Amino acid sequence: MESLQREIADSAVFDDEFDFDPTAVQSPADSSQQQLTAPASDTDSDGSAPSDAPLAAGVDQAFLDERAISAVVVLQAGEVVERTHAVTELSIPYIPGLLAFREGDPIVAALETLDCEPDLLCFDGSGRIHYRQAGLATHLGVVFDTPSVGIAKNLLCGTPRESVDGRPAGWRTPIAADDAVDCADGTLIGHAYQSRQYESSGRHINPLYVSPGHRVAAETTVDFVAALCNGYKLPEPTRLADSYADEVKSKLL
DNA sequence: GCGACAG
DNA sequence: ATCTTGTCGC
Secondary structure, eight states: OHHHHHHHHHHOOOSOOOSSOGGGOOOSSOOSOOOOOOOOOOSOTTSOOOTTSOEEEEEEEEEETTEEEEEEEEEETTEEEEEEEEEEEOOSOOOTTOHHHHHHHHHHHHHHTOSSOOSEEEEESOSSSSTTSOOHHHHHHHHHTOOEEEEESSOOSSEESSOOTTOOTTOEEEEEOOTTSSSOTTOEEEEEEOOOOOSSSSOOOOOEEEEEEESOOHHHHHHHHHHHOOSSSSOHHHHHHHHHHHHHHHHHO
16 A cells, blocks of 8 residues: 555646636635735626636545545535535545545545536645655545645644744644655645634644645645635635535434 | 554 | 533633
């Protein structure tokens, strides 16, 4: 399996290689943060999404015994245009570094039921931030040869350039490859991104660890995630896929 | 041998 | 990931 991951990493493209307009990737009318650009009036007067805006799909799983519920929610300019899911039997246990082999088939099953063809796939888990630079997001991005990004809540490997504790919303810092990563030390493999943060004292929210999946550069990956976040810790596509998976799961009980 | 380790 | 009440804060 490890050798297959190295082959996947070789086939992966960690640079921008997509058709759509990167500045058109976004969630609805951004409520809070984001220090990005001017208020582009790309939205049609009737409030519907521009038919040419890129399709961003969020993919996430919920589990029930030895079954996986893989959910996919596709957004276009912040609006849901399609939702699908698949329930599959699991055969492989969770092993750090081999997550794609456990959740890969369920995800493929769910994506195959999709009517549209997403321009960008957002996965829960790492992409290039992986021992062999072939995390879940990279693995599936290559399989479908579709631009993809990895969004993880915890760091698998690599070293943040700065301490990540208690940072303000919008903050980001590079994640460099270290001894645990199969590439030159110091290589930029992703970023820690503070998508949300509490105003005053008390506890603080941990950052997101985002990395290129396939056909997207590290810097662009953070820009996409930042543009897809809308007040919550998780970007909209992922957040919706997450709750949809839970919804399907509860109806399954 | 010990520690580290996405979901 | 999942099992789960209350609790603190915006």
